[in-house]
Amino acid sequence: MSDHNTPDGAGQAFSRIYNRRLVFELLHQNGPLSRVDIAQRIGLKPQTISGITRELLDQGLIREAGRSTGLRGQPQIYLAPNPEAGYALGLHVDRGQITAVLGDLLLNIVGRLDWSGDTTDPAASMAVMTDMVCQLLADSNIEHSAVWGLGLVLPTLNADIYEIEMCMPGWELWRDIDLAHELTTQLKIPVLTENDATAAAIGTLLHHSAGSLRNFVLIYIGYGTGAGIVVDGMPVKGVRGNAGEFGLLPAPDGEGVIDDRLSLHAVARLLERPVEELTPEALSELHHHRDSRLMHWMEEAARILRYLVSIMETAFDPETVLLGGALPESILSALVERSYPLLSSLSALRVRDVPRFSITHLVTDGPVIGGMYLPIFVNTRSDFRNLYIRHVAGDERPFDHR
Helix, strand or coil: CCCCCCCCHHHHHHHHHHHHHHHHHHHHHHCCEEHHHHHHHHCCCHHHHHHHHHHHHHCCCEEEEEECCCCCCCCCEEEEECHHHCEEEEEEEECCEEEEEEEECCCCEEEEEEEECCCCCHHHHHHHHHHHHHHHHHHHCCCHHHEEEEEEECCCCCCCCCCCCCCCCCCHHHCCCCHHHHHHHHHCCCEEEECHHHHHHHHHHHHCHHHCCCCEEEEEECCCEEEEEEECCEECCCCCCCCCCHHHCECCCCCCEHHHCCCHHHHHHHHCCCHHHCCHHHHHHHHHCCCHHHHHHHHHHHHHHHHHHHHHHHHHCCCEEEEEECCCHHHHHHHHHHHCCCCCCCCCCCCCCCCCEEECCCCCCHHHHHHHHHHHHHHHCHHHHHHCCCCCCCCCCCCCCC
């Protein structure tokens, strides 16, 4: 944004805040940078950049990160975000377990808690979540006011607005509860909600080395089956946040839907065991001993995945399709192998940089890491913020007024 003056005080205030956002967001995404680098990239006058960066330094939002050496002229001071200037929380709620992580402004994890128990009662579960958040902050000696937000991740829950009934077992009491509002009220921390598949895709997108993977689909197998879709580095959410609910598609043979065949509930039915017993450790042990019923499910699951991959490739033309979820890595890897040879599609190039189908590198923690990332990126990237505008009250960032 170029410098401009206006006699209108509100316009000047907005211009100042907007320029401040540009500088801070640029440093967060691309720092360390010198003031000269910032001025060149944003197009503001050097004196404006100096004033903004001095203010950000005084407030502890950014820090000096070294000086240039061996260059002609006066050495340049490099600036970067201060990791302790803000924090974000991630909460992943799944059936029978809750995971909470706390990260700093640069997305370094500084605390983690895991809880197992009955999650069928939303009120009791929210009490657990509140306690976990408070414990994480107390253990890390971090004030609530320093937290930019909380990313709450859980399966898509049914609501009365839909014509079809799609509520999964164990989540009946959760329908139509405004979890974000309840947690925001209790914790006094802004809460963003996301489903597990999209959160896992966001975690993969932002955790991936050098951000080189920008177009992909992540198939997520949990108590249901969904997909996180990323196009040009942005998650695809849809009008009501339901993009990627491929578990509701008819199965290839027309018998039921994909969720009936490709989910932990489907495994539990074949094993004739309560789904609560199918922990990653228990499933890994069954796979190690090549349990015949599990092997039968894996054969059918691979056929379903072959079908799903072809749909993803045809619909989104991604760089790759990834597989993740609540299953152990050994089973996910075996499912990928059993899915080959894949069905023909225009993704079947003679030369590829990455496989058409492989497991995600964030196998177990993708959803909670993606949830933790959300508050930081919603507040430092306007494009991410626009996706979650329904959850954001107003247009203030935590660093607008300090």
